[in-house]
Amino acid sequence: MMINILVICLALLIGNLRFVVCQQTNYNCAVKESQANTTEKLSQLRARMKSLSLYAYIIFSEDEHRSEYVQQQDTRRAWITGFLGPVRSAVVTLDHAALWIDDQYWAQAENELDCANWLLMRQGEPGVLELSDWVASSPVQRTKAVKNPTEQKGMRDCGVRDSVARVRHLMWLENEIKNNRQVNETQAAERLEYYQSLETYFKEISFLTISAVGAHAATIHFQPNAETAAQITKDKVYLLDAGAQYLDGTTDVTRTHTFGTPTAEEKKAYTLVLQGKH
Incomplete structure (x- = not known):
């Protein structure tokens, strides 16, 4: 199922047909056959995060030396997201996963990123938070959603x-x-x-x-x-x-x-x- 955060959908059920009209946001992208499947990778990562009492895990594109062009064994961000182009960072939380991308790589990301599991954060578009703000807001929303x-x-x-x-x-x-x-x-x-x-x-x-x-x-x-x-x-x-x-x-x-x-x-x-x- 595609993750649609802040997407307003009206599903119209007519007979056996289902029509869905959605107001698209700058977070979601359509699932395509060309995209990677990162379901198992995310599941294993989140299991490890829970064992370490972590809520969010940031994956940078650079290696430990902050080199932009990395060796194959250091392509952690590409491996976990499926997106092969240059990008800043990705974040995996216990609830969601998000990838921040500049506008010149949006089309590539829509073909490669695992949109069934990831949010595509189109930098510069209205309503798209910076990585630090998004990570900070997530646990707050999670906590507020739990009522005693x-x-x-x-x-x-x-x-x-x-x-x-x-x-x-x-x-x-x-x-x-x-x-x-x-x-x-x-x-x-x-x-x-x-x-x-x-x-x-x-x-x-x-x-x-x-x-x-x-x-x-x-x-x-x-x-x-x-x-x-x-x-x-x-x-x-x-x-x-x-x-x-x-x-x-x-x-x-x-x-x-x-x-x-x-x-x-x-x-x-x-x-x-x-x-x-x-």
């Missing part, structure tokens, strides 16, 4: 309370629309914050609520304006992306609602996105 029992309980508990607020908000909204009382995007967002504020340990919303009707729902990070807010109606899809900061955790929930009879096109779009999330 108290944090886990807080996440579950605040999720339950926030869900209560969301259900109360949805019941209120359905009732308003059913009784033909007008509610626009900003009013709906404000009412949700009110219900969230009634819950224990509430501090504030975790980000500006995305309350979007119809075409507004297709705008990334749409922010409603009180003066131009659209009305929530039975014949338009309503997107609500909201969260709250509680003392024991933070929530972020996105839901798509319809208060009438959805069209065939809306059903299809909703189903494809739902399938893509699984």
Whole structure:
């Protein structure tokens, strides 16, 4: 499987066909038959790293004398990555492996580097960290991803309370629309914050609520304006992306609602996105 760090993919499952639409980053590259297979080499290296309590191992292109042109027995970086061209350094951590390459060697790397196991760090491209910064950030992210029992309980508990607020908000909204009382995007967002504020340990919303009707729902990070807010109606899809900061955790929930009879096109779009999330 290709390693896609920070790659946003939407998988659309239609019948027996699978279509994947990805926003490419400057870290990933496509797997090709011409590339080396370093799976076993990385596995052995990581086993040795674990035995020595190491998290990251840096492999330089130079030999111990810092010579750029090295003897065959010193081509450690080429051996572990599969990439034969000149390059600065490679890093193997317990979770990932990354190779930093200048732009003149990108094409060669895409044909030789084991992209099934390695990240291709295209130097100079937006979002590509320097080697030292990348190594420093990895253990921090790894540590933050591990939650202790108290944090886990807080996440579950605040999720339950926030869900209560969301259900109360949805019941209120359905009732308003059913009784033909007008509610626009900003009013709906404000009412949700009110219900969230009634819950224990509430501090504030975790980000500006995305309350979007119809075409507004297709705008990334749409922010409603009180003066131009659209009305929530039975014949338009309503997107609500909201969260709250509680003392024991933070929530972020996105839901798509319809208060009438959805069209065939809306059903299809909703189903494809739902399938893509699984």
